[in-house]
Every structure is written in C-alpha cells, then in structure tokens.
Amino acid sequence: MLLVGSVARRDVYTAQSLLEVAVGVFNERGYDGTSMEHLSRAAGISKSSIYHHVPSKEELLRRAVAHALDGLFAVLDEPAAGEGRAVARLERVVRRTAEVLMERLPYVTLLLRVRGNTDTERWALVRRREFDQRVAELVRAAVAEGDLRPEVDPRLATRLLFGMINSIVEWYRPHPGEPVVSGDVVEAVISTAFDGLRQPAVSGSAP
Structure with a gap:
C-alpha cells in the first residue's frame, strides 16, 4: 500500500511543480542553506524521486x-523596445521589467539573491550585468536625444531604476483574488522614475 501510494505521489509531480517547490525553499532558507533532504521534505517525495526529474540541486x-x-x-526583444525614441523605449522596458518581476516574483527574487558561489550563480550574475548594460545604453541614448536630463549619469540612473524595481520583491505580495500584476505598482514606478529623469519641457516665450 505504501509503495503504491509513493509511486502515485511521485507521478503527480512534474519537473515544473518540483521547481516551484524548490524556488520556495531556496528563497526561505537560502540556496546554500538548502539540502536535498530539505527539498525532499518540502515536496513530500523521496530524494530518489527528485533525482528522477533533475540530476542535482544546482540544476534546479x-x-x-x-x-x-x-x-x-x-x-528587450519586444518590438516596442526597439522602435522610436530612446526615452519611449526605456519607459517601455522599465514598465515591462516591473511586470515581469511581479509575474515571476519567486524566480526573480531568487535571481536577485544569488551571490556567485557556484558556476550557475556566476553565470546568472554575468547575465544580470548584461541586462543592466543594455538598459544603460538606452539611458545614454535618451540623454543624447535630449529627452533626459544631461547631468544624468547612465550607470547611476540604471542602478537607481533597478534599485527601485528590485525592491518590489521585498514587499509585493498580491492578495488572493487580486491580479498578479498590479497596475498601480507599475504606474508608481514609471511616474516616480521618469518625473525625475525627464528633461523639463521648455515653456514658450510670453508675447
């Protein structure tokens, strides 16, 4: 009876559902503080059943x-991120980044917490820097086109933008029944960021 129950329990687990459990445990305990035993207990399946889906904790x-x-x-690959003035593309990227963060909140939370202690973590950090660099290029282009304040340092502006966006992982928890992506949060990010970054409009001369 127990064997049959164990097999049935394992069969309902997929690689995706196991990944969701693992992400939750990694975020709670930290990746380094998580063992396969912790993952086994959280999933309610044996360690051998985990290895049926993945070869290692690092693969998860x-x-x-x-x-x-x-x-x-x-x-960055969406058409709106590659067309038009740089400031419009930048705003689109910031908006969509905030949306992706909320849509994939546990996964992005884990990404933001990696420290470079494993090959996977070092790879993730390199990719994060590449993403930041591409956004910084948009900031530089928007400054060059005259739409952002000329005194804006692109690298600093990028860090500030993503500091604000990334802080969402520390407090954003949608209530049951609410949409995963909050339009209020996204609009607050956009208005707070771009009201300070945009070059003020030049008023016409009085007659």
Missing part, C-alpha cells in the same frame, strides 16, 4: 534563474 537553481532571466531578456 539553474532552471529557476534561467526562467527569471528569460523573462527579463524577452522584454
């Missing part, structure tokens, strides 16, 4: 941070 980490990174880089 790789899949998790890759899911977060894929969502972020997909933002």
Whole structure:
C-alpha cells in the first residue's frame, strides 16, 4: 500500500511543480542553506524521486534563474523596445521589467539573491550585468536625444531604476483574488522614475 501510494505521489509531480517547490525553499532558507533532504521534505517525495526529474540541486537553481532571466531578456526583444525614441523605449522596458518581476516574483527574487558561489550563480550574475548594460545604453541614448536630463549619469540612473524595481520583491505580495500584476505598482514606478529623469519641457516665450 505504501509503495503504491509513493509511486502515485511521485507521478503527480512534474519537473515544473518540483521547481516551484524548490524556488520556495531556496528563497526561505537560502540556496546554500538548502539540502536535498530539505527539498525532499518540502515536496513530500523521496530524494530518489527528485533525482528522477533533475540530476542535482544546482540544476534546479539553474532552471529557476534561467526562467527569471528569460523573462527579463524577452522584454528587450519586444518590438516596442526597439522602435522610436530612446526615452519611449526605456519607459517601455522599465514598465515591462516591473511586470515581469511581479509575474515571476519567486524566480526573480531568487535571481536577485544569488551571490556567485557556484558556476550557475556566476553565470546568472554575468547575465544580470548584461541586462543592466543594455538598459544603460538606452539611458545614454535618451540623454543624447535630449529627452533626459544631461547631468544624468547612465550607470547611476540604471542602478537607481533597478534599485527601485528590485525592491518590489521585498514587499509585493498580491492578495488572493487580486491580479498578479498590479497596475498601480507599475504606474508608481514609471511616474516616480521618469518625473525625475525627464528633461523639463521648455515653456514658450510670453508675447
């Protein structure tokens, strides 16, 4: 009876559902503080059943941070991120980045907490820097086109933008029944960021 029950329990687990459990445990305990035993208990399946889906704990980490990174880089590949004035593209990227963060909140939270202690973590940090650099290029272009304040340092502006966006992982928890992505949060990010970054409009001369 127990064997049959165990097999049935394992069969309902998929690689995706196991990944969701692992991400929750990694975020709660930290990746380094999580053992396969912790994952086994959280999932309610044996360690051998976990190995049926993935070869190692680090593979679960790789899949998790890759899911977060894929969502972020997909933002840069959207048509609206590559057309028009740089400031409009930048605003689009910031908006969609905030949306992706909320849509993939546990995964992005984990991504933001990696420290470079494993090959997977170092790979994730390199990819994060690449994403930041591409956004900084948009900031530089928007300054050059005269739409952002000329005194804005692109690297600093990028850090400030993502400092604000990334802080969402520390407090954003949608209530049951609420949409995963909060339009109020997104609009607050956009207005707070761009009201300070935009070059003030030049008023016409009085007659």
